[in-house]
Amino acid sequence: MGVRVHQSDEDKLHCTVRLAAGNLVEVVQDTAADLNATVTQAAKDRTVTGSVTVTQATAANLNATVQQKSPIDVEQANSDLLIATVVQSTASHLKATVAPSGDMARKAPYDRNATNITNSLIIDANYGAHGSTTRMTYTVPTNKILLLTYYFSQIVTAIATAGKEAICYSQIKPSGGSGRTVVSNGHYSMVIPRLTLSSPTPSYLFEGDQLLMRTYSNDTIGHLFSATHTAIVFDE
Amino acid sequence: MKRIKVKLVGKGTEDDPFTVNLPTWTMDGEADYQKKHCYVFINSDETEDIKGKTKINQQRIRTKYKKNWSKFKASDVEINE
Numbered sequence: 128m129g130v131r132v133h134q135s136d137e138d139k140l141h142c143t144v145r146l147a148a149g150n151l152v153e154v155v156q157d158t159a160a161d162l163n164a165t166v167t168q169a170a171k172d173r174t175v176t177g178s179v180t181v182t183q184a185t186a187a188n189l190n191a192t193v194q195q196k197s198p199i200d201v202e203q204a205n206s207d208l209l210i211a212t213v214v215q216s217t218a219s220h221l222k223a224t225v226a227p228s229g230d231m232a233r234k235a236p237y238d239r240n241a242t243n244i245t246n247s248l249i250i251d252a253n254y255g256a257h258g259s260t261t262r263m264t265y266t267v268p269t270n271k272i273l274l275l276t277y278y279f280s281q282i283v284t285a286i287a288t289a290g291k292e293a294i295c296y297s298q299i300k301p302s303g304g305s306g307r308t309v310v311s312n313g314h315y316s317m318v319i320p321r322l323t324l325s326s327p328t329p330s331y332l333f334e335g336d337q338l339l340m341r342t343y344s345n346d347t348i349g350h351l352f353s354a355t356h357t358a359i360v361f362d363e
Numbered sequence: 364m365k366r367i368k369v370k371l372v373g374k375g376t377e378d379d380p381f382t383v384n385l386p387t388w389t390m391d392g393e394a395d396y397q398k399k400h401c402y403v404f405i406n407s408d409e410t411e412d413i414k415g416k417t418k419i420n421q422q423r424i425r426t427k428y429k430k431n432w433s434k435f436k437a438s439d440v441e442i443n444e
Contacts, residue, residue, distance in 0.1 A: 335428070
């Protein structure tokens with residue numbers, strides 16, 4: 128014995144069906160209206176072979192609550208929301224397979240082969256005047272994403288020359304594009320001891336993007352430049 | 364990390380800074396701006412030992428970074444002494 132509840136017009140379908148063990152229930156909504164189905168299969172033993180199929184073939188939402196012992200298929204064939212509650216209220220084992228398709232929740236970054244990256248660079252105070260020089264580069268590898276969690280840049284000057292400058296700056300360089308300075312940390316015309324620090328907002332870099340650290344100085348008196356990048360790199 | 368000697372490129376200007384044509388590296392010490400070279404540290408997995416010397420692993424860099432680096436040539440960067 129089987130029961131089939133079929134809603135073929137545009138109205139919503141609400142149905143509750145209760146059958147004895149071993150029977151077949153099929154609830155079908157093939158229009159654009161929402162389907163709300165509650166199916167209870169009151170099996171009394173483990174020999175039940177009947178099955179329940181709840182199908183929403185259109186773009187409406189599907190809410191299904193099905194209770195029984197035998198195999199259950201709940202299928203949402205389109206891209207709308209599927210809410211399914213599977214309840215096993217007896218002492219038997221419950222086996223449920225959830226196979227989402229399309230968009231789905233992703234693992235957290237730290238669960239995607241994450242590694243910590245820390246690049247540190249200290250240039251001591253003996254370095255005097257020099258042209259703009261890239262001191263450090265990190266390129267995001269293929270199929271990876273970098274979350275820059277912290278960048279620290281520092282210049283320490285015991286004493287500098289009036290009218291001269293020293294700059295320590297960090298850049299994010301998009302793949303195939305030109306660099307964008309995210310931190311520029313400079314001493315201009317300083318004649319007194321000074322320490323400057325910078326730390327930018329965390330940001331994401333993608334495959335091929337680069338993180339760079341550069342310095343420049345036209346002061347013959349040496350400065351101490353230091354920079355640290357701290358980041359997490361994980362699978363796309 | 365492995366330390367290798369490489370070519371320094373660029374003019375030292377804001378638009379064309381001195382740099383090294385490698386994807387990931389950190390300069391060790393100051394560059395020789397006159398002779399246009401410097402020492403850098405690169406990841407160990409991007410190097411290979413050939414006859415007791417540390418060399419850039421060209422193929423590893425091509426596969427690890429692909430984008431913009433698929434035609435990378437170690438011979439354009441490395442200085443062999």
